[in-house]
Amino acid sequence: DAMVIQNPRYQVTQFGKPVTLSCSQTLNHNVMYWYQQKSSQAPKLLFHYYDKDFNNEADTPDNFQSRRPNTSFCFLDIRSPGLGDAAMYLCATSRQGSSPLHFGNGTRLTVT
Amino acid sequence: TQLLEQSPQFLSIQEGENLTVYCNSSSVFSSLQWYRQEPGEGPVLLVTVVTGGEVKKLKRLTFQFGDARKDSSLHITAAQPGDTGLYLCAVKTSYDKVIFGPGTSLSVIP
Numbered sequence: 525d526a527m528v529i530q531n532p533r534y535q536v537t538q539f540g541k542p543v544t545l546s547c548s549q550t551l552n553h554n555v556m557y558w559y560q561q562k563s564s565q566a567p568k569l570l571f572h573y574y575d576k577d578f579n580n581e582a583d584t585p586d587n588f589q590s591r592r593p594n595t596s597f598c599f600l601d602i603r604s605p606g607l608g609d610a611a612m613y614l615c616a617t618s619r620q621g622s623s624p625l626h627f628g629n630g631t632r633l634t635v636t
Numbered sequence: 637t638q639l640l641e642q643s644p645q646f647l648s649i650q651e652g653e654n655l656t657v658y659c660n661s662s663s664v665f666s667s668l669q670w671y672r673q674e675p676g677e678g679p680v681l682l683v684t685v686v687t688g689g690e691v692k693k694l695k696r697l698t699f700q701f702g703d704a705r706k707d708s709s710l711h712i713t714a715a716q717p718g719d720t721g722l723y724l725c726a727v728k729t730s731y732d733k734v735i736f737g738p739g740t741s742l743s744v745i746p
Contacts, residue, residue: 528678555732557734564741565738565739566722566724566736566737566738566739567679567724567736568736569733569734569735569736572731572732572733572734574731574732577731579731579733614678614679616678616734618732618734620732621728621732622666622667622684622686622728624669624681624684625669625671625679625681625726625734626681627678627679627680628678629676629677629678630676630677630678632676
């Protein structure tokens with residue numbers, strides 16, 4: 525089945541230690557998204573790729589960066605995680621236009 | 637200010653009751669989507685509404701898009717415990733940016 529896969533499902537990192545979360549898709553969608561979701565809140569858009577164009581939200585901290593080496597893969601790098609960065613990180617894909625988002629099951633990040 | 641507002645924020649009801657949740661904005665959208673999210677999982681699409689005044693039904697769920705395409709509602713008939721989850725409305729803006737409303741957390745008690 526075509527899908528969006530996030531690895532790992534759970535990630536524990538130490539305060540200040542860089543961490544990378546990964547996302548892959550077999551849907552061949554050209555738009556990919558990274559969202560941060562904290563408990564009982566809605567997903568908050570960090571950035572998205574509209575084809576190869578990278579779009580960074582104005583309020584996304586500089587601590588967060590992303591790479592998309594090809595259509596299928598996308599990475600979220602957190603350079604120096606703080607305690608406030610503990611959250612669920614969701615990757616999603618979409619075709620252009622009014623097509624819906626397809627989400628992975630997320631990576632739950634814990635910062636110790 | 638948020639692009640999308642949702643109400644109520646939390647809702648706890650007994651099995652068998654009916655409920656309506658709302659998604660509102662001051663902006664006009666070409667389409668609007670509703671998602672449901674269960675704990676520990678990503679949101680899953682329920683429906684996309686496109687035409688002003690459109691009504692779509694998905695079993696016990698009825699979705700309506702406002703005539704002016706600024707608001708939407710989701711009505712659930714005879715709620716069941718399996719309906720428990722976070723209900724999110726979302727819109728695509730420029731360059732396919734997708735913004736979610738704050739969500740309605742629904743709990744259906746058996």
